[in-house]
Amino acid sequence: MPKELVEVRNLGMKYQSPNGEIEAVRDVSFTVKKGEFVSLVGPSGCGKSTILSIIAGLLRPSAGSVTIAGEPVRGPSKKVGYMLQKDHLFEWRTIYQNVLLGLEIRGTLDREHKERVLSLLKTYGLYDFKDKYPNQLSGGMRQRAALIRTLAVDPEILLLDEAFSALDYQMRIAVTDDIYGIIKREQKTVILVTHDISESISMSDRVIVLSRRPATVTAIHDICFSLKERTPLACRKTQEFPGYFNTIWRELDVHV
Amino acid sequence: MSMSDRREHAAISSERAEYLKRMKIRRNAIIAARVIILVLFFAVWEIAANLKLIDPFLTSQPSRVVRTLTNLYNEGDLFRHIGVTCLETVAGFLAGTVLGTGIAILLWWSDFACRVLEPYLVVLNSLPKIALGPIFIIWIGPGPSAIIVMALAISLIVTILEVLNGFLSADPEKIKLVQSFGASRLQVFTKVVLPANIGSVINALKVNVGLSWVGVIVGEFLVSRAGLGYLIVYGGQVFQLDLVMTSVIILAAAAAIMYQCVVWIEKKLVKNPRIY
Numbered sequence: 015m016p017k018e019l020v021e022v023r024n025l026g027m028k029y030q031s032p033n034g035e036i037e038a039v040r041d042v043s044f045t046v047k048k049g050e051f052v053s054l055v056g057p058s059g060c061g062k063s064t065i066l067s068i069i070a071g072l073l074r075p076s077a078g079s080v081t082i083a084g085e086p087v088r089g090p091s092k093k094v095g096y097m098l099q100k101d102h103l104f105e106w107r108t109i110y111q112n113v114l115l116g117l118e119i120r121g122t123l124d125r126e127h128k129e130r131v132l133s134l135l136k137t138y139g140l141y142d143f144k145d146k147y148p149n150q151l152s153g154g155m156r157q158r159a160a161l162i163r164t165l166a167v168d169p170e171i172l173l174l175d176e177a178f179s180a181l182d183y184q185m186r187i188a189v190t191d192d193i194y195g196i197i198k199r200e201q202k203t204v205i206l207v208t209h210d211i212s213e214s215i216s217m218s219d220r221v222i223v224l225s226r227r228p229a230t231v232t233a234i235h236d237i238c239f240s241l242k243e244r245t246p247l248a249c250r251k252t253q254e255f256p257g258y259f260n261t262i263w264r265e266l267d268v269h270v
Numbered sequence: 271m272s273m274s275d276r277r278e279h280a281a282i283s284s285e286r287a288e289y290l291k292r293m294k295i296r297r298n299a300i301i302a303a304r305v306i307i308l309v310l311f312f313a314v315w316e317i318a319a320n321l322k323l324i325d326p327f328l329t330s331q332p333s334r335v336v337r338t339l340t341n342l343y344n345e346g347d348l349f350r351h352i353g354v355t356c357l358e359t360v361a362g363f364l365a366g367t368v369l370g371t372g373i374a375i376l377l378w379w380s381d382f383a384c385r386v387l388e389p390y391l392v393v394l395n396s397l398p399k400i401a402l403g404p405i406f407i408i409w410i411g412p413g414p415s416a417i418i419v420m421a422l423a424i425s426l427i428v429t430i431l432e433v434l435n436g437f438l439s440a441d442p443e444k445i446k447l448v449q450s451f452g453a454s455r456l457q458v459f460t461k462v463v464l465p466a467n468i469g470s471v472i473n474a475l476k477v478n479v480g481l482s483w484v485g486v487i488v489g490e491f492l493v494s495r496a497g498l499g500y501l502i503v504y505g506g507q508v509f510q511l512d513l514v515m516t517s518v519i520i521l522a523a524a525a526a527i528m529y530q531c532v533v534w535i536e537k538k539l540v541k542n543p544r545i546y
Contacts, residue, residue, distance in 0.1 A: 070450050089452070096450035098443055106465045119451040119461065167451065 019083055019203050020046040020069065020171060026077030027064050038064045040228040041078070048170075051197075051204045053214035056224030057266060062207045065229065066173050069205065070096045082171065092120070095169030095202075099176045101160035103148035109159050110135070110144035116167040131166045138162060138196060153181050157189045161196060172197060174206040190217065190246045211266070215258045216246035223265045232265050330515040338516040351517075355486060355497040356524055358414055362421025363482040363528075367475055369422070370429025377430070378437040378463065379455070395431060399423045399485070403492050412493035420492075421485030425478040432477065436470025437463050472536045479532055483525050498524075 027039040038061035046052050056062045067073040069080050071090040080087045082094065095116075103112045113131055117123045135141040138158055148156055157178060164172060178186050178193070194217055197204055208214050214221050215237055223232040239252050249255060312332045318324045319331035326334065342348040377384040402423055410416040440463045448461050490499025498517045505513030 067446075072446065072449055090450055092452070094450070096447070098447060100443065102441070102444050102447050104444070104462075104465065106468070115448070115461065116451040119448060119453045119457050 017047060018045040019048045019050075020205070021081045022065070022069070022078070023080070024078035025065065025068065025075050025080065027061065027068065027073070028076045037228040039068075039075075040230050042224075042229060042231055043078075044222055044231065044234065046171075046203060046205060048203055049201060050220065051206070051218050052220045052222060053206045053208060053218040054222050054224055055208060055211060055214045055262060055266070056229055057226050057268065058209050060224055060227050061229035062209075062224055063175050066096075066175050066205065066207050070094055070173055072096075092167070093170045094173060095164035095167060095171070096173045097160060097164055097175065097177045100180045101148070101156040103156055103159055103163075105148050108145050108147055109140060109151065112148065113159060113163040113166050115163055120167060122167075127166070130168075131162070134162050134165055153185050154189050154192065157181070157193060158196070161193055165196075165200060165202075169202070171203045171205065174204060174208075176208055177206070179208070179210070186213075187247060194246050211259055211262050212250060213246075215255060215262070216249040221258075221262060223262055233262075235261065328511060330511045334512045335516045335519060338512045339520075342516070351497055351501055352520060352524060354414070354494075355490065355499065355521075356528075358417050358486045358489070358497065359421065359479075359482045359524075359528065361418045362425065362485055363475075363478055365418065365422045366425030366429055366478050366482060370426050370474065370478075371433050371471060373426075373430050374433035374437060375459070377434050378459070384434070391427060391431060395427045399427075400488050403488060406489075407493050414494075416493060417486055417489030417497075420489035421482045424485035424488075425481040428481065429474045429478060432474040433467070433471055436467040440466050468539055472532070472539065475532050475535070476529070479525070479529050483521070483528075487521070 022042060022044050025039055025042040027037070029036045029038055042065060044052070054062045054065060064073065068075045069082075069087065071087045071094070082091055085091075103109070104115070107115070110131075113135065114123060114128070117127050117131070132141070132144075135144055138161075140155065140159055140162065143151060143155065148159070151159065178189050181189055190213065204217075206214065206217060218237050221235045221237055223235070224230065225232050235258065237258060239249050239254055241248055241252065315329070316332045319326040319329060339348065342351070377387065399420075403420055406416045406419045406423070410419055444462050444466070445458055448458055453461065486497070487499040487502070490497045491503050494500040498521050501517040502514050502521075505511065505517065
């Protein structure tokens with residue numbers, strides 16, 4: 015098995031519509047190793063979510079290729095779990111029914127998988143709430159439930175598409191810490207898409223900076239902190255943090 | 271019962287008790303006012319007719335309605351007429367709902383078909399379906415089948431449009447979520463689109479109940495030998511306003527009961543209360 019779990023090669027994407035052609039992504043290449051946490055940072059609407067949708071197999075690129083564990087992506091892969099901006103828990107299902115959704119769709123709703131889901135719910139403090147409906151849970155718990163729904167199908171790679179950005183600021187910092195802890199414990203490889211520089215630095219091993227549309231790779235930074243136990247909140251307080259922030263800020267070249 | 275309710279039972283403050291009491295009084299006042307309006311309406315009707323303020327030959331009166339009702343019952347016709355009309359309405363209602371929802375599903379499935387048929391649906395929707403009545407009678411023959419088809423014609427297009435609109439407004443992000451799990455088009459429908467739209471299907475049902483009644487009564491006006499619509503038309507032709515008024519009142523009661531049935535079904539289907 016190759017060391018690189020995800021390989022994105024010369025990716026290009028053009029959207030066609032009656033009003034014309036929009037080039038969202040141009041010649042983007044990067045790789046992600048097993049266990050790595052990589053962020054794609056770029057201005058809003060730059061095409062970073064498009065890249066994620068292509069990796070998830072929901073969109074076909076117009077140029078280039080994506081391989082996961084050496085296999086080209088041709089549709090939604092069993093190795094990939096996708097998390098969107100909002101938790102999108104179905105309000106007509108209980109928490110337990112919600113987290114079983116992926117297994118249900120893949121047709122692997124057997125006792126073994128159900129037990130695994132129950133143990134995930136227990137480990138992450140949602141077992142007592144499993145028969146509640148989403149609107150009875152706090153925003154943080156809902157995010158946990160959404161993560162467990164993704165983890166239930168046991169993906170190797172998690173794609174987080176502006177995840178948590180629907181939450182208010184304080185809640186977001188707390189949820190980020192919480193979800194980060196769970197992801198590291200479950201030893202997942204992560205690709206996070208965000209426009210929030212601080213969020214990307216505080217969570218990632220590597221930050222890939224993207225340009226405005228069409229998205230191209232501006233720079234790639236390895237992020238290292240002199241911390242024994244890394245949490246997103248602790249990272250924000252380190253000496254290295256402002257340096258990374260300023261570099262990426264300059265590269266994003268934001269104008270009002 | 272929600273969590274907050276349970277907490278209140280444990281320790282209820284005097285302000286809370288005061289509030290609950292006020293609410294209860296208000297609720298009872300509303301019910302009382304409703305009953306009073308109904309009683310007053312029939313009382314004024316009866317008295318005005320007795321005092322010859324209104325002509326009971328033209329307006330009938332409650333005591334005559336009761337007499338007509340008893341006569342119909344004694345002749346054994348009452349439940350036959352009610353039965354015929356209700357049966358036709360239920361049949362038209364079910365056919366409209368099932369067929370309408372089915373067609374809406376097909377149109378959701380095929381965007382191409384949906385686009386192709388759009389202008390036809392718009393025209394059919396604006397056409398007064400009652401105009402089709404004579405055609406149905408000639409094609410199907412005078413009888414209950416033509417009446418059911420009439421009811422179906424009136425409710426079908428509205429159902430299709432209402433339900434399809436609901437389907438098309440399903441959250442694309444939720445659809446993306448299930449697709450990321452590898453969901454097929456059928457799974458997208460059964461896991462997201464349909465459950466997210468139980469509400470709009472139920473709303474279509476509620477509208478359909480009313481429309482089916484319209485269709486059936488119109489159908490019975492045009493062609494029938496039994497049913498409440500027949501009684502109304504017959505009563506009108508022989509200038510028996512007692513019979514007309516009686517039939518209208520029965521009709522109101524039957525329609526209300528059927529509407530309540532739909533509300534009951536709604537409660538059964540939508541188990542998760544949205545408001546806590």
